Amino acid sequence: VANLGYAACRALSPVYPGDTLNAESEVIGLKENSSRKTGIVFVRSTGCKPDGTKVLEYVRWVMVRKRDEAAPVGGDHIPRLPEAVMASTLGDACPRIDVAAYDFTLAGSPSRFGDYAVGEKIDHIDGITVEEAEHQIATRLYQNTARIHFDQFSAAQGRFGRRLIYGGHVISLARTLSFNGLANAFHIAAINGGRHVSPLFAGSTVFAWSEILAKADVPGRDDVGALRLRTVATKDRPCADFPLKSGNEDDSAVLLDLDYWVLMPR
Template sequence: MNHKYSLGNFYEDLYPELEINHATPRTVTEGDQSMYIALTASRFPLHCDAEFARSIGFKRELVNDLLVFHIVFGNSVPDVSLNAIANLGYADVRFGVSVYPGDTLRSVTKVLARKESSKGDTGVVWVKTIGLNQHNEEVLSFIRWVLMAKKDKDIKIEDSTLIQTPNEVKSDQFIIPRELDLKKFTSRATGGKWFWNDYQKNERIFHVEGIAIEEAEHQMAARLYQNTARAHFNAYSLKDSLFGKRVIYGGHIISVARELSFNGLENALRILACNGGTHSNPTFAGDTIFSFTDIIESIDLPSDDFGALRLRLIAVKNLDPMKEEVDIKIEKNGRSIYHPSVVLDFDYTILMPK
């Protein structure tokens, strides 16, 4: 019988050099922006204040950088990670040309490498995904690696390889928005008191508030991103899984933690890059997310108007880091592991006025 449905790709199907043009391009609308704000409480004015955006050179408000990331990422899920056990990490994430409401985004993925597990029942696959707009301009690119289920655990795959992902996106690789003009920038819209020059290496900023994530909210978020991964939706089939229930999409944790960072980083404009990210522990409905940021580096760019800050954003669940000290990593059985309350370790770089 010819079954007219797809079960998605498994480890065996994702071989090195495979290139996939993903279906379902997405025209991003004002409604998408509003829904994203409703689900994350985003307050960065570049993404919700058209007059502010115009005052610094843009045509209108921009689509939130992380919403762009989630849409491009989500577009790749049916072909890459529908059968994923876990999304393990990101590297070399570069944000490209500005995305405006009305732009149409599509995604292309190339498989870079794969490595079968020692047991032979799973494997890790490394892929690079590129997001393009309707003009074929690059809006985003990233590498991620995924722990994949195998279709047939008894068949050994012999082409296991490893790749070395970049540790950082260099400053000469940043794409500064061509529209940006900060000559008329004021902090009236942001409310921010601190600028690029005011942040010091190794400084820690607590973002104060916590946000509880409910079951309906995280599923609506994954649907907004058109992320079809079973781990976020299929409660029935997940009863016999490792956790026995739905897991919140890790990218949504990035969004919630980053939007909390508005308190302390109000004058942040674009995200330029993500150098690496780890979803260190799972998050479930009912968990409350707090976040804090460590300043890794101030990067002076060839401009009198702006510079870049490399930041380490840490998200923790069900623990207020302002009231209870939390070690990001702890020792267990002679190994360094993430504290069980730490759910995200996200190294990224932002653009900020001087």
């Protein structure tokens, strides 16, 4: 039915244009919902190169309909998941860089690892309006063929009445927008957790802001440091005042709340 959350996502090896990747998923947990009609399935997915090298690993939990509502489940099994990926495990997918040769002017910003402070919030300022053709083309690129993204005839009869934009595209847009303010965060090393807070539809304009949650050394690396970021994306709502909550509820403009580690030159 839907992806509910992500955890323990780590980039494990560099990927280059022309590489072929395969993915495998393993069910690592089950929890029946109180309705007994659906349940939550915990899955660990691993992406590999043909020689078996792991390039990415992550856990997500998805809501799934039970084939037979009356079927017994045999007790819940909820896997223990880390609150965040440990900084000491980051960097395997980032080749060592020569910081002296790194051109901060060409990169678009002089700001390095040392220039960011924990607690700092950054408005990424720019907005991107999404067209139906654009999200469909992007979603095809990832070979995601879920009908909710492509079939307006069926969507018109559904909950939203509209084609829903793929959550992976929302994450990509938030990452793109974050360039303005985090230009040298050139590598995503891990995703600690993420939540698709509300749906996005074509015609809306996406904005984003980020907060520096933590800073960490990467063991054995003096070329890069790790920033733990929270990036929040919104729709039709500029982020100069960092929208997040409205009372105890999520601000209705918030689309995405993503917690991840990036690497940045020192």
